[in-house]
Amino acid sequence: MPRIVVDVMPKPEILDPQGKAIVGALPRLGFTGFSAVRQGKRFELTVDGEVTEAVLAQAREAAETLLSNPVIEDVVKVEVVEA
16 A cells, blocks of 8 residues: 655754754764754555545645644655555
């Protein structure tokens, strides 16, 4: 079954305490060369049947209204992934 993947990230002007904690932990664990981390969310919507333009439009609307908080987050990607 096909899936639609939605990636949501905090808006650039919003503080990201989880990203800040991760970037602080990276060098302590031996991972160097990284100066910033932003943590987001990924949603996978399994589609019953074919992914049509109407289904993709519904996924985009769901991403903007339910899966993200438009005040503090941006939907950065909505894409179809075949199973």
